[in-house]
Amino acid sequence: MITVVGCDGSPPSPRALDRLRAASLVVGGRRHLDAVRPPEHARRIVLGDVAAALDEIGAADGDVVVLASGDPAFFGILRALRGRGHAPEVLPAVSSVATAFARIGLPWDDAVVVSAHGRDPRTAVNACRALPKVAVLTAPACGPDVIATGLAGWDRALWVAERLGGPGERVVRCAPAEATARDWADPNVVIALDEDRLGGGARVHDQPAAPPDGWARADDAYDHRAGMITKWEVRAVALSRLRPTLGRLIWDVGAGSGSVGIECAEHHAAVIAIERDPAACDLIRRNARGSGVRVVEGAAPAAYDGLPDPDAVFVGGGGLDALGGALARRPETVVATYAAVDRAAAARRLLADAGYTVEGVQLAASRFADLPGGSFRLEAQNPVFVLTGRSR
Template sequence: MAPLTPSEPVARTEPVASVTVVGLDAAGAPPHPALASVLAAAGLVVGAARHLAAVPVPAGADTVTLGPLAPAVRRLAEAVAAGVPAVVLASGDPGLFGIVRRLRAAGLPLRVVPAVSSVAAAFARAGLPWDGAAVVTAHGRDPRAALNACRALPLVAVLTAPGAGAAELGAGLVGWSRRLLVAEHLGTDAERIRAVTPEQAAAESWADPHVLLSLAEPASTGCGVGTAGAGQSALATGGMRVDNQPAAAPAGGWALPETRYAHRDSMISKSEVRALVVARLRPRLGRLIWDVGAGSGSVGIECALLGAAVLAVEQDRGAGATIQANAAAHGVNVRLVAARAPEALAGLPEPDAVFVGGGGVDVLAAVAARRPERVVLTLAALDRVAPAVGLLRAAGYTVEGVQLSAARLADLPGGSIRLAATNPVVVLTGERPCTT
C-alpha cells in the first residue's frame, strides 16, 4: 500500500496534519503497516472500545473511548493546539459515511489511511460486482430515504443502524421484487452472509451493525418491473450504467415524446404537460411517488428515471400490462398495484408526493388524507377544478394552478407549416406548508 500522504492538495503549504485517521479492515485483514509507527508517536488515541482493544496503544498515550462524538472532537482539537500527535481508529474506510466528515467540519487537519470498507467487504464476500451500486446510509437519519433507494434502484448497499436495519428495511420492501443479502460480523470469526426475502428479513433479528445489499429480481408478473433497458442497466445481473451514475438524471432526458411509450387511444399525458407535472412532483433518490390512475405509466416512469421509488396504481388490467412493458423498456423499477383507487391506497407506504391522473373527488380526498408533501393532478374538465381546489385547501394545502395549451408544429402540403393545438389541461399543485 502507498505510504501515508496528507489529504490536503499537494499545492498547499500547511504543516503535516497531527490527526491521523486509520481504518481497521472490515474484511479482517491485518492493519496498515504504517499503523505501528503512527501509534508509537501518538499522545492521544481515539476509537471505539473494540478498536482500542485491537491495536497496541502506547502505555503513555491518553485514550478516549467513543460514545458521543463531541467530547472526542474537543479532545482532538486540544491535542492539535498543543502539538500532540493524535490517532483516530475507525472501521473500514472512515471517509465513507464515517468520522472524517465530522472531523473535517470541526476544522481539524487530517491524514487518512483507509482500509477495506464494510460495503466493499460485503460485496466481495457475496462475490458480486458493485461498480454500479448506490451506497446509502440509514445511520443517524430518517431511514425512509435509504428504503426508497432500495425500492427505486436495482443494486443498493445500506449501512444500517439499530432500529433501521435489515428487519425494518425488509418490512418496507415487502411487495417489491428484491433479494436481500445481510452481512453480519464482517471480519470476525462470527461473520455471516445470508440471502433472504424481504419477508424473511422482517421476521428475524440481526446483529448490529450490519450491511444490507438489496438486489432487484428479474420481473415476472405483478410488481418490481424491469432491470434492463435504455435508462438503467441490469445491475443485479452484472451490468452497469455507462455513465457510472446509478441515480443520476437519465442521459436520454425526460418529458419524452408520446411515441416513446406504448399507450391506448392517445390516453397518455402529453410531453409538455408531463414536463410540468414531473417538475412539480420533485422526484429524486430517496423519495416515494404514487402515480394514481397511472394509465400508460409515463409520469411514474419518468419519476423513476430521475431516481425516485414509484408505486403505480391502475385498475385496468390491460393498462397494467402496458405499464409493465413501458417500465421494462425504460429500464426502471415500478411497483404496480393492480386495483381500484381509493380502496387500493389503504396500506400502501406513505408517499412524499402523489400524481392523480385518474379518478374522482373520492380518490383525491383519499390521497389528501394521507397528507403527502405534494399532490399534483391534471384536469381536462373545468367544472372539476373548483371542487378539487376546495378539497385540497380544506385539507390544509396551498394550491396553485396553471392551464397548459401547447401547439405543435405540423407539416402542410407544399412545404408549409402550421400549428396543431393539443387539448388544454389544468395542472393543480397542492403543497403542505412546511412545519419545521
C-alpha cells in the first residue's frame, strides 16, 4: 500500500502517523523527513531523482509512505505515481499556493497557477508577463531570480514565499530588480502581481475566461487613424496562425492601432507591441488599456534590442528589414501581411531563405453595405497577402 502524505508544517494527522508506523519505506524531501521523523525500522529515501525514487517505490515490499509539500494532487507527485500505475491513498495538507496567498492576505480564486518543475521556464515567465495574478511553483532552474529577470520591462510586484510552514519560513515583497540581486533559500512559491489590473479576474473553472467579444473584433472597436488597422477578416486569419495562448510571447511589429497584439493578449499570451510612431503608440496604449500589452516605441529592427525572444511574431508594418530582424530571433511562427505583390514575393523568399516553411494566401473580402429601400451591395476591401512561416 502506498500513502502520500501532504506536509505543510503542522503535526501529522493521526491517520498519517498510523501509516508512518506501518511503513517499511518512507520517501520525501530532507526537510520533510527531518520534520516527520519516520520510525527507525523504515528505510528512508531522500527525494531528489524522482525517477529513481519511483523505481524504489515500485520495487518495495510492504507499505510505503511518500511525503510531499502541501497538496500532493496539485502539481505534486501524485500524477507521477499514477503514471506508474499506482493508486495511492492521499492525505493532503493545505497547498503551498493557498498558504502563500493566505500569508499575503490576497484571494486566489482569480489567480493562474503554473509549475516550473520539469518545464521550460519561458512558460511560467510568459504567464507572469501576460496575466495580473500568477503563482509559480518554482524549481532549481526557475527560481525568483529567473522570473524577475524575465519581467524586466513589465511593471510587476513579486512576493517570494520560502520554506512555507517550516521554522525558516519567510514571505518577502520585492520589485523584480531586487529579486535578481538577492539570494533565495528553497523558495516554494513566487507570486507575480500587476497591481493596476487586480480585481477583474473573470474565470471559468480553472482557466482564464475567454475574451468577451470573441475572436477578431470589429474594426470600430479600436481607435485608429484613417483606416490604418489590420481589418478583422485579415486579423482572424493572422490570429489563427499565431495561436495566442497562455505561456507564449508574441511580438506585434508595426503595431499601428495594436489590434492584433491586443487580441493575442485577450487570449492570455504575453505581448509586446513595437511601433515607431509616437502618436500610434499613444493609440495602442489607449486601445490596450487593461490588457497587459507592453508597448515599445522605436523603429524595427533596432527596437528589438534587449527584448526577450518571441514564440511568434506578427509583422504588420516596417518593411522587409523588420521581418528580417524578427527572423534572426528564430520564433516558431512568423505571420506577415502585405498589400503589394512585390513585397509579398520578397518576404516569401526571405522566409524560405531563413529556413521556414512558407504558406501564403490572398484575402479579398467584400462587406455588406446598406442601400436605400432595405437592399445592400458588396463593398470590396483591399486585397491583402498573408504569409505564414513555421520553423522546420
